[in-house]
Amino acid sequence: MGTLSTLATLIRASLGTAVRRMKRGPLRPGWSFAYEATVAFMKANNERLYLRPAPEQREEVERLARTTSALRRVHREEVSAGGVPSVWFSPPERSGDAVVLYLHGGAYVMGSPRTHGDLLARLALGTGLRVLAPDYRLAPEHPFPAQLEDTLAVYRWLLSSGVSPRRVVFAGDSAGGGLALSTLVAARDQGTPLPAGAVVIAPWVDLECGGASVERNAAYDWGDKAMLLHWAGWFLGGAPAREPLASPLHADLRGLPPLFVHVGSAELQYDDGVRITEKARAGGVQAHLEVWPEMVHDFQTFGEGFPESVRGTTKLCEHLQRVLLDAERQEGPGIGGPP
Template identity: 45%
Template sequence: MDRNDTSAIADGVRQLYAGWGKGVGIAEMRRQWEHFVAPKRVTIATEDVEANGVRCRWVRASGCDTRHAILFLHGGGYQIGSVDSHHNLMAALSAASGCAVLGVDYRLAPEHRFPAAVDDVLAAWQWLASQGFAPGQVAVCGDSAGGALGIALMTILRDKSLPLPACAVAMSPWADLEAHGDSFRSNAEHDPVTQREVLLVMARTYLGRSGDPRDPLASVVHANLSRLPPLLVQVGSNEVLLDDARQLAARAQEQGCAVTLSEWDGMFHVFQLFTGRLRQADAAITEAGAFLRTHLHPRDTDRISR
């Protein structure tokens, strides 16, 4: 595959979804998604750990600085996705940032509804602290639902008057579970990965019948974003979630957060997942890595290893 061939990836996504009929259960969907996103996993050092009861995985590029860590939160609508599906993204992020990455396999719906995922992410953060990582030595990064989880985590820490991470990266964040953005209509024909109707079903599954889609820990566009650390928001111009990213960035900026909104021309939802297969995905991860280095190593952004 040409590393600039977005159409081939888009066709593959549509073909995958076409096979998800009523006879395909959630476990099989998760398995197929993992295989589609990462059919061949890059070779890199990994270590599975249990962080306060939450399954996690360390991913460490050769020569990375293990004194600093990135807490990585995968996307998938709170129902699919894992450290396996996001292995290649985490590997590329470790190499680009020069830091160890801890991927969190938080509990998924419908087996575990809101706020189980939030609770697991907080538990993983607390475990990192117990391992000797100071908050300023840690950054938070996530894609789609994981991007929102990262924002939610930081608001919890701030509200508890606890130290915050050095910075955060939100890739294609799913920030509004009510799907109000105009881009759901304008980009409907251009985004093969997700659509408004699908996201609304996922939101109901995640929240349950009594759940509030405006809960600020679920829809972070409704959260208080003041006093959060520097934030990089990446989004594709062809995403149905384009307005989620724009609204999140605008609200963060209005409330005093140092935020950078990076829009990628012609890209669909969570295009970064296809690192190694798509030139723009590699470039976006390089951008995220540079941002992370700047804030985790403010005095020496070129130093990678001890």
């Protein structure tokens, strides 16, 4: 039944997109039919699912995962990282011994290394580095701070295994981007050595969803404020929405390593990306904001069939390598050395 419902949603979204474009043209000037239909499908699928029990949402999202050409080119290995189930994505030829610690998105309710496998594989191939993806606990069964605890455990495991913190770069998308920033803050406060930096995609850093773009871009993106607030409630589990380690927009960001923030101009989280970048800069953090015109949330995950996704992933790889190279220049040789 789930597969048939998903297929019916896809057909309706595609037909609706075709009719709308014939009458009024593309929803955004630069959108192809394939891109617009994909966004329409994802939004319709979210509208169909978000009020259902969390296990059903996860099952539907997992069903959409496919084995892609990028996934066939990397080696995947399951590992218990500090007691947290995780997956290594390793390219056939490594360019160094640095590690990308990637935190998947999914509103803290769904998602896994499997749902994000294609992107993780493309990051490994594009950087020549190993990518470690924790399968952290999800809400509502495991509300905040379970996800933060799991990520800290994985990071400490990496350090205890002999990986230098300066050879680690955090990355993540959406909720995972927010979680990456929260983990930096928590690690700093606990005295844990910080990684070289972080590269995040559309970080969800304000669980009150107070940015104007949440409503301004609702007509274009594949979610809306009601969905975000529903998932945020599950994640918070009674914690205040302004808790700094849940909504890092309200955290003290001073002393954090360099940040690269990627956002689409047509996405709900656009203002989250802008505001967290501005706050980081105000706190003395080296922060770069990469705005992608006309792009929606997490467009980098759309796959190699979309030129926009390919360009976005290429830039992510450049920024991951930049963070590590800058850390190497500051600390001396080693980060980009042979495995």
